[in-house]
Amino acid sequence: MEALARSRLWSRCKSRASAYYRALTRDFNYSTDFFFGQDFLMAIAGARLNSTNVRIRRWWNAYRLVSCLPVLLIYWNTFVAVRNHAKLEIVLSCVQATVGLGITVLRMMLIIWHYDSLMEVQRYKLCQKALSMASYGVGVMTVFVYLFSYTILNGLMSELRVLAQAFSVVFDNTETRVQRKLELEPANSRQHDLMKKRFFWKFVQEEFGDCVQLHIEFLALLNRIRPFLNATFLIVYYSTVISLSSGAIYVSQMENVTIFSLETLYYCVWVAFECGTLARTVSMLTESHESIGWEVYNLDWHEKLEWEEQFQEEYRSVRATMLNVMIVAQQPLRLNCYGFFEFTQDRFYELLNMAYSMFTFFRNFV
Secondary structure: OHHHHHHHHHHHHHHHHHHHHHHHHHHHOOOOOOOHHHHHHHHHOOOOOOOOOHHHHHHHHHHHHHHHHHHHHHHHHHHHHHHOOOOHHHHHHHHHHHHHHHHHHHHHHHHHHOHHHHHHHHHOHHHOOOOOOOOOHHHHHHHHHHHHHHHHHHHHHHHHHHHHHHHHOHHHHHHHHHHHHHHOOOOOHHHHHHHHHHHHHHHHHHHHHHHHHHHHHHHHHHHHHHHHHHHHHHHHHHHHHHHHHHHHHHHHOOOOOOHHHHHHHHHHHHHHHHHHHHHHHHHHHHHHHHHHHHHHHOOOHHHHOOOOHHHHHHHHHHHHHHHHHHHHHOOOOOOOOOOOOOOOHHHHHHHHHHHHHHHHHHHOOO
């Protein structure tokens, strides 16, 4: 009898858990929405919940209130340290925590503000990578704002690689289409040569046109999300300088190793890793975009494209298209923090020098 009761209790708990799981996956649209992983992270970070379930939203709102307690504690400690005129390294440590938290909240607000524009990235198939992570509060929010930007950049970079590959096989695809078309069109040798040339110029323009259209769609999407990326990079850059310099001062003044000093060191390593990987990814994104022009340049156009009086318009059109693609591919993507500077890997090295300069300056007052 007791075993039967336990079995019924287990079945009831299992069915209830399955019901909640189905509700969550239905609300998050897991089966069709690539950003299910992102929405899940936004939910556990307390930023946004894509659910109309009243009970789930009620528990989520209570969870958001609990998540605010560490935030209030950090700001209170900073206020107390400044009011009591604590040592400079203590004040800088509190400022580091306050700035880091404020920057994380600000970046989360940027994601929410640009949410509709960012969701357009989901149409790129190669961006579709599921993200899963379970943690709590501020830590989840800190990791999420990094993963969101990093995932978008990697998705864009993958799409550029596909575009470059598409341009590199334009002539191969054209030859394949011409051969298939000729097999369906019986003709003598003279007519065969004329039809082959006519089909070639027709299909090569179509192949280039399809690739150019994909390139235009990519650039249009990049224009939509560029304000979000530029704002994120600008915030990340200067907040990393402040966090590294203030954290280095606090750690250098510690006589004994404590848990808080280890946490400070971990946070400094984290912000440096975040800024460095984002800068490196932007550099790789720029290189991937430039590779489109090189792929077009390396085509056997000097052998495949032969000028003839009968097809001179098609010849000029294809040559003009190739030239325009190469010119556009060499243009910068304007991920330049609203014109302040290009957010690249070289700029990250300058950031480290700037953080070290600030560290040596504040160290004179400790």
